[in-house]
Amino acid sequence: MDKLVGTKQEGDALQGRGVLQSEEEWEARNHHLADSLSRLMNEHVRFRTGKALDIGCQNGELTDRYALATALSWQGIEPDIDRPTRSKASLEMFPGVAHALPFGNQSFDCVALANVFEHLKPALHKTSMAEIYRVLAPGGILVGQIPNPYFPIESHSRLPFFGFVPRKLQPLYWKLTPTGWDFEKAHFFIVTIRHVKKAAADGGFSTVLTRDFNYRADAVPKALRWAAQFHSRLGIMPWAWQFVFRRPHPDDPVAAR
Numbered sequence: 001m002d003k004l005v006g007t008k009q010e011g012d013a014l015q016g017r018g019v020l021q022s023e024e025e026w027e028a029r030n031h032h033l034a035d036s037l038s039r040l041m042n043e044h045v046r047f048r049t050g051k052a053l054d055i056g057c058q059n060g061e062l063t064d065r066y067a068l069a070t071a072l073s074w075q076g077i078e079p080d081i082d083r084p085t086r087s088k089a090s091l092e093m094f095p096g097v098a099h100a101l102p103f104g105n106q107s108f109d110c111v112a113l114a115n116v117f118e119h120l121k122p123a124l125h126k127t128s129m130a131e132i133y134r135v136l137a138p139g140g141i142l143v144g145q146i147p148n149p150y151f152p153i154e155s156h157s158r159l160p161f162f163g164f165v166p167r168k169l170q171p172l173y174w175k176l177t178p179t180g181w182d183f184e185k186a187h188f189f190i191v192t193i194r195h196v197k198k199a200a201a202d203g204g205f206s207t208v209l210t211r212d213f214n215y216r217a218d219a220v221p222k223a224l225r226w227a228a229q230f231h232s233r234l235g236i237m238p239w240a241w242q243f244v245f246r247r248p249h250p251d252d253p254v255a256a257r
Contacts, residue, residue: 020158020178020179024218025218028215028216028218029215030061030062030065031065032215032216033062033114033115033145033215034062034065034066034069035065035069036213036242037066037112037114037143037144037145037242038065038066038069038070039069040143040209040242040244041066041069041070041072041110041112041141041143042069042070042071044141044143044208044244044246045070045072045109045110045141046109046139046140046141046249047071047109048109048137048138048139048140049106049107049108049109049137050071050072050073050109051072051073051074051075051107051108051109052066052070052072052073052074052075052108052109052110052111052112053074053075053076053077053101053103053107053108053110053111053112053135054066054074054075054076054077054111054112054114055076055077055096055098055101055111055112055113055116055132056077056078056079056098056113056114056115056116056119057076057077057078057087057093058078058080059078059087059088059093060076060086060087060088060089060091060093061087061088062112062114063075063076063087063089063091063093063112064087064088064089064091066112067089067091068089070110072109072110074091075091075092075093075094076091076092076093076094077093077094077095077096077097077101077102078093078094078095078096079095079096079097081093081094081095082095083095098113098116098120098124098128098131098132099120099124099127099128099131100131101131101132101134101135103135104135105134105135106134106135106136106137106138106140107135107136107137108135108136108137108140109136109137109139109140109141110136110140110141110142110143111132111135111136111140111141111142111143112143112144113132113142113143113144113145114144114145115144115145115146115147115155115240116144117144117146117191117195117196117199118146118147118149118188118189118190118191119187119188119189120189121189122189122191122195125195125199125202126199126202126203128199129199129200129202129203129204129205130203130204132203133203133204133205133247136247137247138247138248138249138250139246139247139248139249139252140246140247141208141244141245141246141247142200142205142243142244142245142246142247143242143243143244144196144242144243145213145240145241145242145243146191146192146193146196146240146241146243147239147240148163148192148237148238148239148240148241149162149163149190149191149192150163150164150192150237151163151237151238151239151240152237155239155240156179156181156186156188157173157174157177157179157186158177158178158179159173159174159176159177162174163190167190170183171183174186192241193210193241193243196210196241196243197210197243200243200245204247204248205245205246205247205248206245206246206248206252207243207244207245208244208245208246209243209244210241210242210243210244211241211242211243212238212240212241212242213238213239213240213241213242214238214239214240215239215240
């Protein structure tokens, strides 16, 4: 149940049957995701500019929720829009990509990267983290989530154990996806929290926290709720991981040593 690429694709998947979520379940998913990430933002943000950026904001659904839950002034960028626009709450959204952010140095106190890292080409991980580091003020935070590609039902394809299939064979298996999406348009890669932590460290960030995350039952398709609840009780494998990384400030004890 990852962040989807474009509202049309999102609509294609909201059929409310089998492994596909209903609109109510998708609303619950967005609520749980935005609430959990907003709590991390509020706990760890240090105010300097008072501004925040949502990378991969799509139509601004999560961006609007962050703005309601935090005291930050939010903007978003999205590669799938071709001109500046506004969210439902009238927040500014611009065309843009993580590896070439159209903002000045030290512009933001917080950057959100919610279910977006897996859509970045691996060759652009280092450049993207360097750009996020650049636009964050010293002491600023990068907060986000990445889905677990090895979860029994993979989030993008809704196919069993898709993450274990070699990249070259994934397009063939993808033909079985119930979502109706095109494989190339979904353009995601099999990455884990280990890849995120390495990219962040290479970009100069310090790790504040990483943690397992599981959606609540009302965000899970009804046909799969029993399995999700059973899986969560066992604690074998998280549905996703959440993270907070910080651009060090010169006054931080670790940065000062």
